[in-house]
Amino acid sequence: DAKTTQPPSMDCAEGRAANLPCNHSTISGNEYVYWYRQIHSQGPQYIIHGLKNNETNEMASLIITEDRKSSTLILPHATLRDTAVYYCIVRANTGNQFYFGTGTSLTVIP
C-alpha cells in the first residue's frame, strides 16, 4: 500500500473550515484514499473514502487532486468535538489491512 504524508499537527478556529492535507504521491490506480479519526482513548472512526472523484457525506468532504497524488479532508464547520488525530490511509480495494501512519493532530480552538 502507498505511503502517506500528513502534517503532524494543525489548529483550527471553532466554526471555521478545517482543511487537512495528505500526500500520497506513490498511489496506484486501484488504491482508495480513506480518512479516519481517533478521539483520545477511543477507537478510530470512519469518516470518508474515495477513489478519484470528490466525495461528500454528513461528516466531511474529500477532495482528491486530478493526478491523485494528494487529497484534502474538509470539515466544513469545525466544532470542539472535532479535536482528534486524523489519519489518511491509502489501500487497494482488494486489500484487507489498514496500516496507519502518524496522522494529523487537529485542535479546534474556541
Add this chain to the structure above:
Amino acid sequence: GAVVSQHPSRVICKSGTSVKIECRSLDFQATTMFWYRQFPKQSLMLMATSNEGSKATYEQGVEKDKFLINHASLTLSTLTVTSAHPEDSSFYICSARDPRGRETQYFGPGTRLLVL
C-alpha cells in the same frame, strides 16, 4: 455505520497471567477482523488479521504464541494475551470489515490493558 464492540473496556492483571479480549460485530457478519495495538502517543500498529474458521495471520514481529487469536464465529474474535508482562500494557483495538459496505472497516472502542 456498523457497530463493533469490545469487552472488557479496561483490565488490570498481574504479571504472568493471561487476559482475553473479545471483539464482536453487532449488526453484521465479519469473516475478517483485525487486531491493533497502540502505545501512548503513538499510532495504531496492526498485530494480526483474524479469519473466521482459519488461522490468524500475524504481522512481522508479533509473537503468535503470545497473542492467541480465535475467530470461532462470524461475529466474534478473541485476542488472548498469554503470560502478560508490564511491557504488554497497551490499548488494544479491533476492527471488522463490513462486507455490506464499500470495503470499509469499523473499529471497536478499544481495551486498555494494564499489567502490574
